[in-house]
Amino acid sequence: MRKNIAEFIERNKAEILAFWETLVNMESASADKEGVDRTARFLEEHLRKLGAETRVAEFEKGGDGLVAVFGKDRPGKPVAFMGHFDTVFPKGAATARPFRIEDGKAYGPGVLDMKGGVVVLSSVARFLEESDFSDRPVVVVLAGDEETAHRYSSMGKVFSDEVRGCAAAFNFETGDRNSGLVVGRKGTAVFTLSVEGVSVHAGREPRKGRSAILEIAHKVIAIQALNENDEGMTYNVGTIEGGVVPNAVPDRAEIVVDVRYLSSSQLDVVSARMREIADTTYLDGTRTTLSRTVGIPPMEKTPENERLFEFVRRKALELGQPEPWAEFSGGGSDSAFSVSAGVPTLDQMGVRGEWNHSDREYALVDSLFERIALVAECVMDLERFAPHFE
């Protein structure tokens, strides 16, 4: 028998909020592997008790991730729930600013980004289990090092491998204050340019010196000027350092540049432009080296993502919820991995709120229940989006 989600929420409200509180109060800074790993085990236990088969994706340096599968023998293509449980806040933040609710808003480190989303997805999974949902498996994949772009783990590959073949994926990242849902995101690449010059005493023979700072200043201007090509790519020289003392011509300077781009092919264009600027010498006698770290790849905006959005939009209206709209975001997320694995994906499905990554972060408490209802209804009716025999 199909159970009623509204009745489920009403009956379990206090318990769901208590779970949110427990989760927010667990220290899980991305850099605090011990805290993140403890949270992974806590969530593993929680999802296992709800009926999932679970496994922890262990990493030596990066925070552990988690995979949980409900109903793996069910017939339909699985649906994937994605997210992360690490936060940008340093160890100790949860003790200093524990979970609290005031005027319908919940506060605490990661309450919005995205422990609220973890509560939404685990509540939906619980509801489906209690309703004897039998259409398709539900695959939950959660990272413990999303906020550091999986720098020390292969969690990106875990996402791709686990969600490949799914009918649809919902990423429970930080929801918009209003009702925007994300169908595409830019990718991020980070470039470091280091300039070597020639150091001499600033007073005695300054003309014999070669200022690394002067050389890098030209390069900063050249890089920032790339923003004038309006092709959706953005360049930001985010940090600069160099020199040692005021009375010497500096022989060293370095900048780190954050670049956002729309598609994998644009990464080649971006890299070529950065290479050209690195190789252009404005001040003879200086030498520049360039290195690139690829961050999270773009979540490409596919027609299938838009079709999934349309399905969810209609469902929201049927439920009498505010009408969502489709957004393209400049910030990366793990949806990049599900889209590149060929899975229609909708992102920003978590609780709604504002100011993530800051102490002002808050989440709208009612939106937690709103999203639980929306996702539960979408999953129960997913046959309409992805028929068994297509």
Ligand SMILES: [Zn+2]
């Ligand atoms: Zn997040």
